Amino acid sequence: MTWVQNLLSGVLIGAALIFMGFGVIGMFRLRNFYARILISAKVDTVGFLTMMAGIMVSAGFSFFSLKLGLITALVLLTNPIATHAIARSAHRSGYQVKRGPMDD
Amino acid sequence: MLTVALAVLSFLGLVVMLRILLGPTVWDRLLGLNMIASKILVAIVILARLMDLAFLLDIALVYAVLGFLGTILMARFIEKRGGI
Numbered sequence: 001m002t003w004v005q006n007l008l009s010g011v012l013i014g015a016a017l018i019f020m021g022f023g024v025i026g027m028f029r030l031r032n033f034y035a036r037i038l039i040s041a042k043v044d045t046v047g048f049l050t051m052m053a054g055i056m057v058s059a060g061f062s063f064f065s066l067k068l069g070l071i072t073a074l075v076l077l078t079n080p081i082a083t084h085a086i087a088r089s090a091h092r093s094g095y096q097v098k099r100g101p102m103d104d
Numbered sequence: 105m106l107t108v109a110l111a112v113l114s115f116l117g118l119v120v121m122l123r124i125l126l127g128p129t130v131w132d133r134l135l136g137l138n139m140i141a142s143k144i145l146v147a148i149v150i151l152a153r154l155m156d157l158a159f160l161l162d163i164a165l166v167y168a169v170l171g172f173l174g175t176i177l178m179a180r181f182i183e184k185r186g187g188i
Contacts, residue, residue: 010105017112020143024116027123027139033132040135044142051109051146055153058106067161068149071168075145078172082138082179089179090131 005057012054019047032097033090041083048075106154110147117143134178141171 023043030036052072056065117140124136145168152160181187 013105013109017109020113020116023139024119027120027136033129036132037135040139044139048142048146052149055106055149059153064153064158064161067158067165071145071149071161071165074165075142075168078168079138079142082172082175083135085176085179086131086134086138089134089183090129092183093185095129095131 005060009054009058012050012057016047016051016054019043019050023047033095034087034097037083037087041080045076045079048079106150110150113143113147113150130182134175134182138171138175141167141175145171
C-alpha cells in the first residue's frame with residue numbers, strides 16, 4: 001500500500017513540476033501579452049491542481065488532506081478570476097497587441 | 105521528492121521574478137506577481153507536508169485569499185487610473 005502511495009505521489013508531483021516549468025517557459029517564449037496571460041491562467045492552475053493531488057496522495061486519508069482540498073477548491077476558483085481581472089484591466093485600458101512578423 | 109520539488113519551485117520563482125523585472129507593460133508585472141504568489145503558496149503547502157505542521161495550511165489559506173484580493177485590487181486600480 002505504502003509503496004503505491006509513494007510512487008503515485010512522486011509521479012504526480014513530477015508531472016506538476018513539469019507543468020509549472022512549461023508555464024514559466026511559455027511566459028518567456030511567447031511575445032504577446034494575451035498569449036502569456038493564457039499560459040498563466042491554464043497551465044499554472046493545472047500545475048497547482050496536480051501538485052495538490054500529489055501531496056494529498058502522499059498524506060493519505062486524513063484531516064491534512066481535507067484542509068488541502070479546501071485550499072485547492074479556493075485556488076481553483078480564484079486563480080482564473082484573478083487572471084481574468086488582469087486581462088480585463090489591460091483590455092479596458094486600451095492595450096492592444098501590435099501585429100508583426102514575429103507573431104506566434 | 106518533496107525537497108526536490110521545493111528546490112525546483114524556488115528556481116522557478118526566481119525565473120518569474122525576472123519577468124517582473126523586465127516585463128514591458130505593467131500588466132506583465134502583475135501577471136508575474138500572480139504567478140509568484142501561486143508558487144509561494146505551493147511552497148508553503150510542501151513545507152507543511154515536510155514538517156508535518158497542519159497549522160501552516162491555515163497560513164496558506166490566508167495567503168491565497170490575500171494574494172487574490174491584492175491582484176484584483178491592483179488590476180482595478182490600474183483600470184480606473186487611480187480610483188478603486
